[in-house]
Amino acid sequence: MTECRFDRSAERVREATAVMPGGVSSNFRLGVAPTPLVFERGEGAYLYDIDGNRLIDYYLALGPMVLGHSPAPVIEAARAQLERGLLYGGQSELEYQAATKITEMVPCADRVRFASSGSEAVQLALRLARAATGRRMVVKFEGHYHGWLDSVLWSNATPADQMGPEDDPTPYAASAGQDLVTGESIDVLSWNRPEQVIERLAKGDVAALIMEAAMCNTGGIFPLDGYLEAVREACTKHGTILIFDEVITGFRVGPGGAQGRFGVTPDLATFAKAIANGFSVACVAGRADIMDRLSDGTILHGGTYNAQPMAMAATVATLDELSKQGVYEGMERVGTRLMNGIRDAFADAALPVVVSGFPQIFNVALGLKEPAINYRGMQGVDKAAYRHLTTAMLGHGVRALERGAWFLSAAHTDEIVDDTLAALRAAIETAEPHLAHLRAA
Numbered sequence: 459m460t461e462c463r464f465d466r467s468a469e470r471v472r473e474a475t476a477v478m479p480g481g482v483s484s485n486f487r488l489g490v491a492p493t494p495l496v497f498e499r500g501e502g503a504y505l506y507d508i509d510g511n512r513l514i515d516y517y518l519a520l521g522p523m524v525l526g527h528s529p530a531p532v533i534e535a536a537r538a539q540l541e542r543g544l545l546y547g548g549q550s551e552l553e554y555q556a557a558t559k560i561t562e563m564v565p566c567a568d569r570v571r572f573a574s575s576g577s578e579a580v581q582l583a584l585r586l587a588r589a590a591t592g593r594r595m596v597v598k599f600e601g602h603y604h605g606w607l608d609s610v611l612w613s614n615a616t617p618a619d620q621m622g623p624e625d626d627p628t629p630y631a632a633s634a635g636q637d638l639v640t641g642e643s644i645d646v647l648s649w650n651r652p653e654q655v656i657e658r659l660a661k662g663d664v665a666a667l668i669m670e671a672a673m674c675n676t677g678g679i680f681p682l683d684g685y686l687e688a689v690r691e692a693c694t695k696h697g698t699i700l701i702f703d704e705v706i707t708g709f710r711v712g713p714g715g716a717q718g719r720f721g722v723t724p725d726l727a728t729f730a731k732a733i734a735n736g737f738s739v740a741c742v743a744g745r746a747d748i749m750d751r752l753s754d755g756t757i758l759h760g761g762t763y764n765a766q767p768m769a770m771a772a773t774v775a776t777l778d779e780l781s782k783q784g785v786y787e788g789m790e791r792v793g794t795r796l797m798n799g800i801r802d803a804f805a806d807a808a809l810p811v812v813v814s815g816f817p818q819i820f821n822v823a824l825g826l827k828e829p830a831i832n833y834r835g836m837q838g839v840d841k842a843a844y845r846h847l848t849t850a851m852l853g854h855g856v857r858a859l860e861r862g863a864w865f866l867s868a869a870h871t872d873e874i875v876d877d878t879l880a881a882l883r884a885a886i887e888t889a890e891p892h893l894a895h896l897r898a899a
C-alpha cells in the first residue's frame with residue numbers, strides 16, 4: 459500500500475504565507491488535511507505533487523476535469539489557438555462553434571452568453587431575471603452554493619444553531635465583510651419542500667428562483683419525485699424566472715446536464731467547470747426572449763476575458779470529446795462501481811454511511827443513517843470523522859474532498875477504482891480510532 463508524506467508541500471505553503479494569505483488563492487484550498495498541497499503536474503486520473511507522490515484524484519479541481527487531467531484533444535486545441543493570438547477584444551469563430559454546440563446539447567439553451575467563472579454567470583442570470591420581471595426578490599435554498607459574491611453567499615453552509623425553523627430558514631451571511639444589505643433581496647427556503655415554493659412565489663414579487671437541480675455542494679441529493687415539476691409550474695404560474703445552477707452538473711452528469719437527466723427545463727441555466735475541462739469558461743444559457751434582452755445594451759454584462767479564444771478552443775474540444783459515443787455511459791458504469799465499492803467497504807467495517815448522487819459526482823456522508831432530502835438532513839454527518847478518513851486516504855494515495863464530494867472523470871478506469879477501494883479499506887483501518895464511536899451511535 460502506498461504511503462505518502464507531504465512535508466515539502468507543508469513547507470512551501472508555510473513559506474508562501476509570507477507573500478500570499480494562507481499560501482493559497484481560494485479559501486476552498488485552505489483547510490485541506492494534513493496540508494494544502496503543491497502540485498507539479500496532472501495526467502489522466504492522477505496528480506503529481508512536489509513530494510513525489512502520485513495521487514488518484516477525485517477533487518478534479520472541484521469539478522472541471524471531466525476528461526481527466528491534460529487530455530490530449532483539449533491541450534492540442536488550446537495549443538493550436540495559442541499560436542494565433544491570446545485575446546482579441548472581439549469575436550472568434552471558436553466562440554460561435556462553442557455556443558452552437560451548447561445549444562445542441564442543453565435543453566434550455568436557445569442562446570448562450572459566455573463569462574469567465576461560475577460566480578459571474580450566476581450574477582448575469584440574476585440580472586437578466588430582474589430585468590425581465592421588473593422584480594427584485596430572489597429565492598434560494600439552504601445548502602445550495604452559487605458562488606462567492608455577496609448577493610448569493612447566503613445560507614450555503616449555515617451553522618446548526620443559526621438555521622432557524624425548517625419552514626422559515628433564517629438567511630445566514632456566510633462571510634465576514636459581506637454586504638448585508640444584499641440579504642434584503644434574498645429569501646431562503648428549505649429545498650425539496652414544494653409547499654414552501656408555492657406559498658412564497660404566490661406573493662408575486664419574486665424575480666428568480668435559483669437552485670442546484672440536484673444538490674452537489676451539500677450532499678448528493680436528488681429532487682424528490684415531482685419536486686422540480688412543481689417548482690417549474692409555480693414559477694410559470696407566478697412569472698418567476700427559474701434558474702438551474704448547473705455549474706457542477708452541467709456537461710458532467712450528461713450532455714444536457716441535470717435538466718437533461720430530470721426532464722425539467724429551466725428558463726435560464728448557468729454553466730462552468732466541466733464545460734472547458736480546466737479553462738476559465740462559464741456561460742448563461744436560456745430562453746431567447748430573456749437572453750436577447752442583452753442585445754440592445756440596456757442590460758449590462760461585460761468581462762475582458764469572456765470567450766477568451768484559447769479557452770473557447772478548449773470548450774469546443776471538451777464538448778466534442780464528451781459528445782463521443784459512450785463517454786457518459788463509461789463514467790456512469792465506473793462511477794456506479796466505485797459508489798457500490800465504497801458502500802461495501804463501510805458496510806464491511808460496520809460503519810453507517812450514505813453514498814448518494816450521480817456516478818459522476820456523488821457524496822459520501824459518513825455517520826448518516828438515512829438519505830437526506832435537504833440541508834437539514836445532512837446535519838447528522840460526522841465531518842470530523844470523515845476528515846480523518848480523507849487524511850488517511852491521502853496517506854494511501856487517494857485525494858478526495860474533505861466535505862464528502864467525489865468527482866469522477868472519464869480517465870478513471872476499473873483498475874483505478876480497484877486501487878481506490880483498496881486505499882479506502884486501508885484508510886478505514888488507519889482511521890479506526892476516529893471512527894469507532896460511529897458504530898455505537
Ligand SMILES: Cc1ncc(COP(=O)(O)O)c(C=O)c1O
Nearest residue numbers: 575576577603604605703705706
Ligand atoms: C453550483 C455552483 N455554482 C456556482 C459556483 C461558482 O463557480 P466559480 O467558482 O467558477 O465562481 C460553484 C463553484 O463551486 C458551484 O458549485
